Amino acid sequence: MNVLVVGGAGYIGSHMVRQLHAAGHRVTVLDNLSTGFPEAVTAGNLVVGDMADQELVKSVLTENSIDAVMHFAACALVGESVASPAKYYRNNVLATIELLDAMRAVEVKRIVFSSSCATYGIPDVVPISEATPQNPVNPYGFTKLVIERALEDYAKAYGFGFAALRYFNAAGASPLGGIGEDHDPESHLIPLVLQVALGQRKHISIFGTDWPTPDSTCVRDYIHVDDLSSAHLAAVERIELGKGLKVNLGTGNGFSVKQIIETCREVTGHEIPAIESDRRPGDPPELVADASLAKEVLGWEPKYLTPKPIIETAWKWHQSNPTGYAKTDTGPPASTKYLVEAYLSKKQTAVPKQSEITR
Ligand code: UDP
Numbered sequence: 001m002n003v004l005v006v007g008g009a010g011y012i013g014s015h016m017v018r019q020l021h022a023a024g025h026r027v028t029v030l031d032n033l034s035t036g037f038p039e040a041v042t043a044g045n046l047v048v049g050d051m052a053d054q055e056l057v058k059s060v061l062t063e064n065s066i067d068a069v070m071h072f073a074a075c076a077l078v079g080e081s082v083a084s085p086a087k088y089y090r091n092n093v094l095a096t097i098e099l100l101d102a103m104r105a106v107e108v109k110r111i112v113f114s115s116s117c118a119t120y121g122i123p124d125v126v127p128i129s130e131a132t133p134q135n136p137v138n139p140y141g142f143t144k145l146v147i148e149r150a151l152e153d154y155a156k157a158y159g160f161g162f163a164a165l166r167y168f169n170a171a172g173a174s175p176l177g178g179i180g181e182d183h184d185p186e187s188h189l190i191p192l193v194l195q196v197a198l199g200q201r202k203h204i205s206i207f208g209t210d211w212p213t214p215d216s217t218c219v220r221d222y223i224h225v226d227d228l229s230s231a232h233l234a235a236v237e238r239i240e241l242g243k244g245l246k247v248n249l250g251t252g253n254g255f256s257v258k259q260i261i262e263t264c265r266e267v268t269g270h271e272i273p274a275i276e277s278d279r280r281p282g283d284p285p286e287l288v289a290d291a292s293l294a295k296e297v298l299g300w301e302p303k304y305l306t307p308k309p310i311i312e313t314a315w316k317w318h319q320s321n322p323t324g325y326a327k328t329d330t331g332p333p334a335s336t337k338y339l340v341e342a343y344l345s346k347k348q349t350a351v352p353k354q355s356e357i358t359r
Contacts, residue, residue: 002026003236004066004108006051006099007073008044009036012114012170014179015225016070016232018042023233028064030057031073037325040179052095057102068110068236069103071096074143077187078118078282081140092143097150104158110239111151112232115164117221117248117287119145126254127290130166130246138282148246155244163235168221168250168289170228172310173317180317182324190222190311193261194318197268204272206257208279211286217257219286221250224304224313234298250289251302260307267311 003020007013008029013036020027020043027044030051038046045064049056051073060066074092075081081088103109118141119134136142147164154160171190173180181191195201209216231249238245255263258274265272294300304310 001067001236002028002065004028004030004060004064004069005044006030006069006071007036007114008070009033009038009040009046010072011040011181011183012167012225012228013070013072014040014042015174016072016229017044018174018176018179019226019229019233020044026064028060028066030060035183037182039325042178050095051102052098054098054102054105057099058106061103061106061108066108068112068239069099069108070112070232070236071099072114074114076116076140078138078140079187079280081138081143082282085139088139088143092140093146096147100150100154100160104154104160109158109160109241110162110236111160112163112165112235112239113147113151114144115148115166115246116141116144117166117168117250117289119148119166120287122284123287126286127252127288128248129290130248130293137284152244155242159241161239161241161243163232163239163245163247165228165231165235166246166248166289167228168223168248168287170225171222171307172224172226172304172313174226175313175316177316177320180314180321180324182321184324189220189257189260190264190307190314191318193264193272194268194311194315196272197264197270197315198318198322200322202273204261204274205277206261206274207277207283209276210279213256213285215256215258218283219254219256219288221252221254221288222260222307222310223250223302224310227251227302227304230303231294231298231300234300238298245297247294247297248289248291249294250291251305252289252291253305254286254288255307260311263307263311264315267308267315 008017009031029046032050121135121137151162
């Protein structure tokens with residue numbers, strides 16, 4: 001298959017690219033490098049540009065004879081979405097609709113969409129199945145739900161086929177090395193704890209120790225990025241035009257903040273001081289997937305079922321890349337520079353030629 005990975009220079013997208021390539025698919029990446037890194041793209045061609053640029057997207061889709069799109073390009077921080085909803089509705093909703101319409105214009109109608117357990121809000125019952133009502137409690141969750149609904153409508157009206165994969169907590173890094181999690185600022189639990197182990201932070205703050213959970217800290221379902229990627233592979237092969245799959249991606253196992261910190265101590269051999277702090281606004285106490293539908297409809301099973309092996313892969317990445325990807329002043333490789341500048345200055349008048357970084 002020829003697959004376009006939108007957001008393929010980001011954390012989850014870059015793992016997807018590696019796996020698609022290994023499975024024998026031909027990969028093209030479209031990424032505006034707003035949060036992604038060119039070094040993270042370890043296979044295929046990288047086109048630097050924005051998914052909201054319909055002319056560019058149409059040209060990428062047709063020039064590469066794309067069969068299916070995997071869409072990872074999104075802003076994904078709950079707190080930021082509350083403070084800056086416009087950014088979220090613009091990037092996650094408006095730009096995605098532009099992407100879908102570019103696909104529609106050139107008759108590429110298969111898409112795998114990164115949705116989220118944030119679409120469920122604060123569920124009454126855990127584990128969360130796909131039948132759990134979707135009542136998001138923050139703009140991030142709403143933007144994901146809006147696109148799920150748009151995909152249903154595009155399937156009915158325009159014959160799109162889609163898979164909306166509702167991720168629980170993505171974690172870990174490729175055991176092959178070279179790619180991993182690098183956010184600025186970092187807000188996720190596991191990388192923050194590992195930064196304490198590396199001596200880059202003094203302590204980890206535990207957000208809330210008065211939750212109605214077994215050890216009074218929040219419980220999450222941590223799923224390895226390679227397991228997320230293998231579910232996408234299974235999903236893209238099962239997409240049927242005119243239909244949609246909506247599936248949770250988690251392990252079905254919940255672990256508390258304290259358990260994660262303790263496991264990080266075990267994996268790293270470092271003390272990792274932790275301090276108790278206030279609850280973080282908007283955090284649900286417990287988010288754990290009922291992951292049975294994914295097994296049934298995708299024939300998919302996660303390989304990493306507990307945090308320890310997940311954290312081991314993350315630790316390997318953080319130890320080898322303590323400051324993340326090399327952040328040089330020279331910017332992206334010379335071959336992509338024209339596109340970046342054209343995009344940033346918005347002076348693009350014609351569809352630019354794709355930059356090609358072939359690896
Ligand atoms: N968390 C924490 N301290 C931190 C960062 C996160 O206690 O410095 C908690 C957070 O409240 C949540 C869990 O760790 O219960 C996972 O948070 P993360 O931001 O990694 O993912 P989220 O569940 O928000 O998507």
